[in-house]
Amino acid sequence: MDLTPEQHAEIEALRQSRAETRRPTVAALEEILFQPIPVLDHGFVRVVDYMGDDGAIVQAARVSYGRGTKRVQDDAGLIRYLMRHRHTTPFEMCEIKYHVKLPIFVARQWIRHRTASVNEYSARYSVLDREYYLPAPEHLAAQARDNRQGRGEVLTSEAAADVLALLRADAERCYAHYEEMLDPEGLGLARELARINLTLNTYTQWYWKIDLHNLLHFLSLRADPHAQHEIRVYAEAMLETVRRWVPLAAQAFLDYRLGAVTVSAGGLSVIRRLLKGETVTAETSGISPREWRELMAVLESER
Amino acid sequence: MDLTPEQHAEIEALRQSRAETRRPTVAALEEILFQPIPVLDHGFVRVVDYMGDDGAIVQAARVSYGRGTKRVQDDAGLIRYLMRHRHTTPFEMCEIKYHVKLPIFVARQWIRHRTASVNEYSARYSVLDREYYLPAPEHLAAQARDNRQGRGEVLTSEAAADVLALLRADAERCYAHYEEMLDPEGLGLARELARINLTLNTYTQWYWKIDLHNLLHFLSLRADPHAQHEIRVYAEAMLETVRRWVPLAAQAFLDYRLGAVTVSAGGLSVIRRLLKGETVTAETSGISPREWRELMAVLESER
Amino acid sequence: MDLTPEQHAEIEALRQSRAETRRPTVAALEEILFQPIPVLDHGFVRVVDYMGDDGAIVQAARVSYGRGTKRVQDDAGLIRYLMRHRHTTPFEMCEIKYHVKLPIFVARQWIRHRTASVNEYSARYSVLDREYYLPAPEHLAAQARDNRQGRGEVLTSEAAADVLALLRADAERCYAHYEEMLDPEGLGLARELARINLTLNTYTQWYWKIDLHNLLHFLSLRADPHAQHEIRVYAEAMLETVRRWVPLAAQAFLDYRLGAVTVSAGGLSVIRRLLKGETVTAETSGISPREWRELMAVLESER
Amino acid sequence: MDLTPEQHAEIEALRQSRAETRRPTVAALEEILFQPIPVLDHGFVRVVDYMGDDGAIVQAARVSYGRGTKRVQDDAGLIRYLMRHRHTTPFEMCEIKYHVKLPIFVARQWIRHRTASVNEYSARYSVLDREYYLPAPEHLAAQARDNRQGRGEVLTSEAAADVLALLRADAERCYAHYEEMLDPEGLGLARELARINLTLNTYTQWYWKIDLHNLLHFLSLRADPHAQHEIRVYAEAMLETVRRWVPLAAQAFLDYRLGAVTVSAGGLSVIRRLLKGETVTAETSGISPREWRELMAVLESER
Missing domain, CATH: 3.30.1360.170 (Gyrase A; domain 2)
Structure with missing residues (x-):
């Protein structure tokens, strides 16, 4: 800053x-x-x-x-x-x-x-x-495999360096051209147009x-x-x-x-059965496999 | 207060x-x-x-x-x-x-x-x-004749007194019954129900x-x-x-x-013609009779 | 209807x-x-x-x-x-x-x-x-004792009849006076004022x-x-x-x-301990007495 | 498209x-x-x-x-x-x-x-x-002189060509690098990061x-x-x-x-005076020079 x-x-x-x-x-x-x-x-x-x-x-x-x-x-x-x-x-x-x-x-x-x-x-x-x-190298991560909108493992330092070089060069070049297009002694383009060349x-x-x-x-x-x-x-x-x-x-x-979690009607029923000592499996739980996995993750997490 | x-x-x-x-x-x-x-x-x-x-x-x-x-x-x-x-x-x-x-x-x-x-x-x-x-007597007005949602002339003092007597008596009685219904020693009605008896x-x-x-x-x-x-x-x-x-x-x-007014495209055209010295009437104005009246009221008002 | x-x-x-x-x-x-x-x-x-x-x-x-x-x-x-x-x-x-x-x-x-x-x-x-x-008699309930904004037991049929008589009479009278105040041959009050006499x-x-x-x-x-x-x-x-x-x-x-419930960080920790077979009481739960009661109600409910 | x-x-x-x-x-x-x-x-x-x-x-x-x-x-x-x-x-x-x-x-x-x-x-x-x-050449305009957030004259065809060449090259290059960073066989960067290289x-x-x-x-x-x-x-x-x-x-x-315009209290007063045949100038108008110019533009426009 x-x-x-x-x-x-x-x-x-x-x-x-x-x-x-x-x-x-x-x-x-x-x-x-x-x-x-x-x-x-x-x-x-x-x-x-x-x-x-x-x-x-x-x-x-x-x-x-x-x-x-x-x-x-x-x-x-x-x-x-x-x-x-x-x-x-x-x-x-x-x-x-x-x-x-x-x-x-x-x-x-x-x-x-x-x-x-x-x-x-x-x-x-x-x-x-x-x-x-420019991300710090430790925040440059690969696309997650199990989550379509997340990050997975951190890139190797070589890959991270390559990425940073690309990001830096493109941002620099785009900004330089932004200034060039704006220059009132040169191209003199309107600001509202020149800015469309900047990177996100x-x-x-x-x-x-x-x-x-x-x-x-x-x-x-x-x-x-x-x-x-x-x-x-x-x-x-x-x-x-x-x-x-x-x-x-x-x-x-x-x-x-x-720190709270929302437990569905089906999940609550599973918890009640478990608390009564009943054995409940994904198959007998009455909830979908995906929701079962999410529920077990919540109940077993040590966060 | x-x-x-x-x-x-x-x-x-x-x-x-x-x-x-x-x-x-x-x-x-x-x-x-x-x-x-x-x-x-x-x-x-x-x-x-x-x-x-x-x-x-x-x-x-x-x-x-x-x-x-x-x-x-x-x-x-x-x-x-x-x-x-x-x-x-x-x-x-x-x-x-x-x-x-x-x-x-x-x-x-x-x-x-x-x-x-x-x-x-x-x-x-x-x-x-x-x-x-309870409205002050000078705010007790008759229904407007020319405006479906407004007030017209102030009521006579006799009519105003009659209205106030009705409003006061009904509000008093409804409130007294509200209290009576609420009384925990008496009817003991829930507050959320008793209140429906109150006047607006x-x-x-x-x-x-x-x-x-x-x-x-x-x-x-x-x-x-x-x-x-x-x-x-x-x-x-x-x-x-x-x-x-x-x-x-x-x-x-x-x-x-x-203190501002919005003048429509048609109204603006009328004003421009008037400023050029042209005679414009409701008929030649190109705007509806109602809008013509509204425009004339705005241009002639001394507010 | x-x-x-x-x-x-x-x-x-x-x-x-x-x-x-x-x-x-x-x-x-x-x-x-x-x-x-x-x-x-x-x-x-x-x-x-x-x-x-x-x-x-x-x-x-x-x-x-x-x-x-x-x-x-x-x-x-x-x-x-x-x-x-x-x-x-x-x-x-x-x-x-x-x-x-x-x-x-x-x-x-x-x-x-x-x-x-x-x-x-x-x-x-x-x-x-x-x-x-006018509520149906079975919906005329007393003020709840344990809940400041709820209903408790249904009123006796005598009390219900008394309440309904009061509600009906007041609504009828207020409406009759509303009409009387509106009457263009009579008091002729503006609609926006007459309506303030109506019940909720x-x-x-x-x-x-x-x-x-x-x-x-x-x-x-x-x-x-x-x-x-x-x-x-x-x-x-x-x-x-x-x-x-x-x-x-x-x-x-x-x-x-x-049908879902939200379980707080503290409540979740209690559930996890219970599922591991630990005995947890209100005192050892780490959550407030009120939240403990709410949590137990959720876990034991048979809804 | x-x-x-x-x-x-x-x-x-x-x-x-x-x-x-x-x-x-x-x-x-x-x-x-x-x-x-x-x-x-x-x-x-x-x-x-x-x-x-x-x-x-x-x-x-x-x-x-x-x-x-x-x-x-x-x-x-x-x-x-x-x-x-x-x-x-x-x-x-x-x-x-x-x-x-x-x-x-x-x-x-x-x-x-x-x-x-x-x-x-x-x-x-x-x-x-x-x-x-990429803007069409006829929409590539210079920064307006009189309006800090607008466009003025259209660029010369040479300047327009230069601008388009810069915009095109930068967008192309940034996109190529976006793909390169995404390549799962190559750098494999997470999508949420790679996209920050794209142009606006x-x-x-x-x-x-x-x-x-x-x-x-x-x-x-x-x-x-x-x-x-x-x-x-x-x-x-x-x-x-x-x-x-x-x-x-x-x-x-x-x-x-x-097609409408809003006329201020001051502007309305000017119009009324003009309609009565009075001569009104910026000095005698009672409104600011800037508002006077805006008002005159509205009254004289032939749109």
Whole structure:
């Protein structure tokens, strides 16, 4: 992540300024406000504003005046109850805004989450920086054999070097031609056309604002092992900011969402039979072979 | 609007508390934070949290670091440009949360706006207060003759008195029976059933959170003369809070949205012919008689 | 449910008309198209249009040309996989439109689902019918003791008769006064004001259009035993229409959503210990007493 | 646009199949159902399903039983009234589904419209075709001087040739390396990584489903002269399908939305003064110089 000295100065100035407010304020989040958290080779995510705290969730659930006088214990219990039973609307009462720098192919997955507000850097209006994502060698993996949309073993160091050489050369060349096409003294092509020559690992940036409920849904999908590594690292960085912001909700989310499993009607019946001491096999389980394998993996996992 | 002494004390305590924050803060809005603004006979609206300011709109439009160093002049010009050309996404970057007490029939119109977060007082879970809306006599109007969904002349004082007597007696009786059905020593009916006996002017309350773009859309429809009076007064009270919060955006909204008119292709052609000095009549206008009347009303109005 | 002879004739005429189409068509749903399914004492739900079928889900998941040539077996397996793993977007590719007649207090719960399109009968524009919901005696239940928002035992027949007498008399009187206030020869009050005197069990109606994914989410909440009886009966009637429309998706929904349970990280650990033969008690479980009770209820239930 | 013989056969088979339906059916749209409409050099848009017609808009507005017996004249008048006064919900009652093949940079603009359902071809799961967009020489324009996000004059044929040579070579090379990295006998890189080397003009495809209200909003922004040419041509092709589908709504949209202008409070005051014969200049207008220029352009335009 490369900030210019100018950007560093701007961020520092923002961090120095203070104002008094009557709003709920979260010291642990204020501590990192505006600070870029590095992600991938040139990306970052930083919290630039927020509204609400754990108390706002409780307040909405109680629709009472003010934040009330209940003990923290109670608030934690209520938040855990809401999370466990998917009473989701109180979590919408908190809002957070991030500034994110990310490769375009990651942005394309990210933007599929529709319940957020976005303002992206416009390559029709401005020139994109010469910044593109190159995976670290340990993240260059072969196509998985058993999973059509995943990664398998890490490439050998020779293969990884070959891949990186190709990615780097193509990104460099495409960017150089982008600049050549843009040159007002030369070809002078419109920005909105020149940019179509850039590769999908080029970095873009945006402001992204979302409520806590929809953010947790995003994180449950993108901090998941099935998510592509390059978006998962953003989700993981954001999950840390959520832990600072709303620690009770974050813990409930880890216990009841990220770490939870959904067991089907058929799977539940298998578990009940097993608990009674009955021997159950794939054949006698009443569920499909694929679901049987998924269920056994869940019951035997030591995660 | 009737707050209990307890509620007054809670609000006062919230207003006394202060914290330091690095977030953008709006002094004019902080001044009224948590304070109920009376609306109708027992309702209110109060701002309980907010995020962002005029600068957040500009920041999103510029997708720059920090709030930059441009002069206020520039910010105003940019916000007015965004509003005029319906570049709406930067206005989504500001968020506000209200606590509202309102009659159920108003809540039913309000909830049609889907892009907001809501937590309403639950009459399955709690008992509703004995509070119902009675219009002031000057707002008791006859059915409009020329407009199927509007009001015409104000009722005579005799008719108004008759209407109020009916409304009051029915609301009182229905509420008394609600209590009678609920009485755990008596009929002991479930709350979720007893409440079906209440009249539509019974007050409810909710927390309502929305971004500025969608709030302005709400206000453009509900602060409009075609909106029912009883929701319009809420919209007008909220518009005042918006003026405190984001004065530049609020002024642009008044100039380019609330006070603006949309002129059709046909209407525009009529205006051009008129400006050239041509005589144009309903017959020669090329637009329908209804649209002609609407256009003439707009061009001749002295508002 | 009381349709006028005129309405019967209109529905019959619609049912008689036929056209040829190249679109996917579902015979089992066409069979009941336009036909009102009675719900509660005067309500109904009827399918008035639809788009897509099970094949449309598969098609979107495959993003292939046309409906392809795979065997039904494959389609079922793919749909079940999508449902099990919450790959929800292909289910958005089917759309259905209902015409519903329902009491206002049910409409107020229903409208909380924001991802649908609605056009409701307007009581500002038209006069509401003299129709209100009275529960059947067997649905008149006392407030639950153990659940703050539920029903407990059914009322005695005497208490039920008292409740029904109160509900009926109040609804009748309020409606009579509504008519009296509206009378253009009498008080002549505007419709938008007169209606505020009606009770919450008055019937309204609307067109409601939603995609299959969001419909299933609605059904998972509203066909659930925790939902209020009066909305659950609508959900159950609609679930039957879904079974006709997209039988594969409906079955997957029953197996993997309605009949499924979510087990937390802590609960899963308890199950694993139990399956290994370990004795686990509430005290040694590592989960809260409340969650322990919920987990035991799930594991021992014979549903 | 290049379809394989297989794809042609599939589309033809779909077009041959017919079923009877009781649903509203639109012959003019059925005529082109499934047929790809070529857009750009390799893209297309084709209607693959639809629900509703002009009558469905009217039905929702009337919340009546069936399509009623009103004359076409009345329906047209009502639809025009709804469009003129932005009563938008009845337009949500119609739904359409497209299959679109489009360059990735166009997809990135398109996806910003959040109120639609999308299933996109997955480059994590499958290999993208060797197809990329090259502008026709007459669309290769220089950066506009007066508009930071637009195009100015067309490039000279020499410059255009240079640009095309660069675009073609880079796309070809990046695709060749994509294949090389994917080769299971060679580098064997995971698909989700190899694709990051592709250029933004590579074609992708998706199913895109949206209701008529939101589609018209999309078209009002994307069929507008300020939209980038490459998305505008898709919008224009889709507008033609809307004219077939809902001719009354489409005409109202052209008259009251696409061809309409919004005049601010200040601009309206200027028009009124001009119509009274007053001389008004930029200085005496009371509006900003920029808004004055925009207003004069509207009043003098001969479009």
